Amino acid sequence: MNLFENEDIKIFQEFTDESKEIDHDKINEKYQKGEVRIVTEQGRFQLTTVPSIVESEDYILDPEFQRRHRWSIEKKSRLIESFIMNVPIPPIFLYEIDYSVYEVMDGLQRLTALYEFYSNGFALEGLEEWPELNGLTYLELPSQVRRGIDRRYLSSMILLKETARSEKEEQRLKQLVFERINSGGERLEDQEKRNALYNGPLNRLCAELSRNEYFCWMWGIPQRTNEELKGVLSKELTENPLYRKMQDVELVLRFFAFRHIAQWEIVSLTRFLDLFLQKGNLLPNDVLKQYEQLFNDTSKLVYELFQEDAFCLYRKRNNKWIMYNRPTKVVYDPIMYVLSSYIDNKDQLIKQRDKIKEDILEFYQENYETFGGRNTGKNDVLTRIQLLDDFFGKYLG
Structure with missing residues (x-):
């Protein structure tokens, strides 16, 4: 995966403490000054x-x-x-x-x-x-x-307003308080936590892109309406499970995070996405604009090739091969990853979409064990990416 200029980030690089020794005088001074104290x-x-x-x-x-x-x-x-x-x-x-x-x-x-x-x-x-x-x-x-x-x-x-001394500190303390008061109530979904704790430019971009029309068609999410632009959400939208739990926003985040999949170390996918979003919020505006263009272009290309069935698996049930009736991340992640690198070849691919749609059914049959399971580790994702890269590469002469 070729990254954009200024896109490279060190996801697992942490800030180092100047000293690990406990200085009681400094701690007492911090408390007396009222640092991190809510008014x-x-x-x-x-x-x-x-x-x-x-x-x-x-x-x-x-x-x-x-x-x-x-x-x-x-x-x-x-x-x-x-x-x-x-x-x-x-x-x-x-x-x-x-x-x-x-x-x-x-x-x-x-x-x-x-x-x-x-x-x-x-x-x-x-x-x-x-x-x-x-x-x-x-x-x-x-x-x-x-x-x-x-x-x-x-x-x-x-x-009170006196709680924070700066806009940055205000945002941090609001997120801190939100996390603490919600820790004992109704369980927050992973992306709901990120939305509260790691809000920033990339998080807001993911939320906006989750309303992309092609993305919504492929995931069965109601389209954006004029009423929504006025702040009035339809019951159909608010009751959609992907939208309601912010899983649609997480899907967009996965698309960007997997551009850095080589940095996914021995942590859970949830933690990898947390860390990527924290660092991704610091990306410069020019990279975020390229992210926006890339996601929109990729979503459109995938839809033009496969329509609403884009992320549905072809599975064997009762000795018959059928198209699974709902989209799955097992297909979404590698297809979006691979086709994002073929945007410059989109016209060539679209001309052959009938052949591609026909051939991909055979592809899923041949790779049923790889795509039919629930394994979602780094190596599993990379294997699916390679298989699909080989598949689409055949149509680029």
């Missing part, structure tokens, strides 16, 4: 004020480190039931990015659930302690129950 303030909101908070320009509800997936109606309903029963609810966490202007670090789902509830956006369902309320919206609830909910409060923990 907080507590507050609480009456539930009836939540709609005005959500609509206010002073509260930013979708910072980049938030997760994509949204609560089901049943989970929203159970939150409302907790308020009815006066069950203690964990506080929401806010970061003051400017005086009296806040980012919602944790609690977005609770705020939006309450906003939709007060807007009669859903009827309660799945309640266990108050099943007689199932099927009712806010305005349909008995008046006494409504008043009981209205008098409840949602507490908040505010990280």
Whole structure:
């Protein structure tokens, strides 16, 4: 793989400490200066004020480190039931990015659930302690129950602007706090963690490229709409498992990371991707622009050759060879890797796509053991890359 100019990075090169000896005086001085110390303030909101908070320009509800997936109606309903029963609810966490202007670090789902509830956006369902309320919206609830909910409060923990001394330190501390407050709750997916902890130019590029139309067609992800450009996401999109768990963003990240597969040492693939993203966020803008062009061109080429079946395996089931009905990373990684190096030969390949589509079925039969398994180590990926490189190389005379 020929890298772009200035693309070469040392993924496993760590920063070295000047001294490994413990200096108690320096540690005490660091603590007394208040380094890495969070400045907080507590507050609480009456539930009836939540709609005005959500609509206010002073509260930013979708910072980049938030997760994509949204609560089901049943989970929203159970939150409302907790308020009815006066069950203690964990506080929401806010970061003051400017005086009296806040980012919602944790609690977005609770705020939006309450906003939709007060807007009669859903009827309660799945309640266990108050099943007689199932099927009712806010305005349909008995008046006494409504008043009981209205008098409840949602507490908040505010990280004040004084916490960080610079924009870089602010981002680091926000990510640190996000990791700590989410470590005991619902399990974060690998890319959700990266999105929170290692956000930067490359991470944002991967998120943007995950909406590439050809990429989405090949992975069965709903296409971007005009409404999405306005910030309104369709239910079909938010319920798509790849989108909801940010696995689509991880797929884009894999494409770039495997350009540096030679540096994948004895660590898990997850750790390799973590380290690559950290270092990749430091790549210069000209390399990121080349990354963007390369991913878009490669996705288009793969789609023009294979359409929606591009990453589907040809497998043997019940003594019959059939096309597997969903895409797989076992095919995605090597095909994208190989064809990214053949962009200059795209016209030659496209002219022979009928022959290529016919021949690749035989290719999968011959290499069934290599592509049909679940082995995803470095050597397995390299073997698949070599086999596909040999396959496509036959069509370049």
